[in-house]
Amino acid sequence: MQLKVLQATVGLLAAGSAYAAGLAQKRINTLVTFGDSFTDVVNTGDGGVAWPVYASSYANLSLHPFARSGATCSNKITNRPFPSLFESQLPTFFAQKANGTVTVPADRTLYTLWIGTNDVGSNALLTTYGNLGGGASIVDVTECAVGWVETMYQNGARNLLVQNMIPLNLIPTYSNGTYPDRFWNLERNSTAWSLSMFNLVNAGNALSKALLTNLAPKLKGAHVGIFDAYSLFLDMYHNPARYLNGTAPLNVTGSANACVFSLGGATNTCTKANGSDRDSFLWYDELHPSEQANRIVARQIAEVARGQQNRWTTWLS
Structure with a gap:
């Protein structure tokens, strides 16, 4: 099965596709978000305001956030004790939609999904084999994420945007210069982790693009897009002056809230940037x-919602 999927991926990437125009005529007024701590508006991963709150403000959207910190696509594939997309977030959304708590105008709602960081990370594919019989792979978690598009479409969604994985090999916990931190304070081979993460992310993103390219034309009346978060973050990493505007020296390798632990986590030394230095x-x-x-x-997602052309977004239908 996995070999056939990968063969199909190669064929689709070679063939390419005629990309669609996007949401220019849609007049989006509602944003519904799914994913993990990158998108969670309550337990925010960035220590401040999450991007969906900013995006809804920039584009004057009604926001319905369902992303939850720690989530994977499915706990049946990579089991973690957090509200996964398929076992928690989607059932919650469908229940609220059914009882009228959430109102989502079909043509004027944009649905987004940003998932994968926990699926490929420590305590998941990077360090374990997953929950499926014989173990899980990047193919399984990617097919799961693409399955979100089909599931949402079958339940009335027509404007769907998948945000791919960022270059996690550059983020401090998975970089070549990694150290014991709050997310993994045990022994690790930094070079091996970074290379493995590079391969997992790039394989998952390529496979996702191929599967979505194949799926999108089959969903009549749907607009399916890919937001290339990988390329955006790679550009921010290599050209920080275009994006970062704090009062401290620009920094793309460290973090604003860094904690170096001893092996095993018995002690730690933390440094924290404050105010505009962050x-x-x-x-x-x-x-x-x-x-x-x-x-x-x-800002980029707000452009998408406003029907504008966006450098990082490709519409497949």
């Missing part, structure tokens, strides 16, 4: 983008 950092802590980075994400 906006000089690409990363908030060892695992999460900074609030300034998320403002950039929010």
Whole structure:
């Protein structure tokens, strides 16, 4: 099964596709978000305001946030004790939609999904084999994320945006210069972690693009897009002066809230940037983008919602 999927991926990427125009005529007024701590508006990964709140403000949208910190696509694939997309977030959304708590105009609602960081990370694919019989792989978690598009479509969604994984090999906890931190304070081979994460993320993003390219034309009346968060964050990493605007020296390798632990986590030494200094950092802590980075994400998503052309977004239908 996995070999056939990968063969199909190669064929689709070679063939390419004629990309669609997007949401120019949709007049989006509602944003519904799914995912993990990158998107959670309550337990915010950036230590400040999450990007959906900024995006809804920038584009004057009604926001319905369902993303939850720690989530994976499915606990049946990579089991973590957090509200996963398929076992928690989607059932909650469907229940609230059914009882009228959430109102989502079909043509004027944009649905987004940003998932994968926990699926490929420590205590998941990077360090374990997953829950499926014989173990889980990047193919399984990617097919799960693409399955969100089909599930939402079958339940009336017509404007769907998948945000791909960022270059996690550059984020402090998975970089080549990693150290014991709050997310993993045990032994690790930094070079091996970074290379493995590079391969997992790039394989998952390529497979997701191929599967979505194949799926999108089959969903009549739907607009399916990919937001290339990977390329956006890579650009922020290599060209920080275009994006970061804090009062401290610009920093794309450290984090605004860094904690170096002893092996096993018995002790730690923490440093924290305050005030406008925080906006000089690409990363908030060892695992999460900074609030300034998320403002950039929010501006891009707001452009998408307003029906404008966006450098980082490709519409497949």
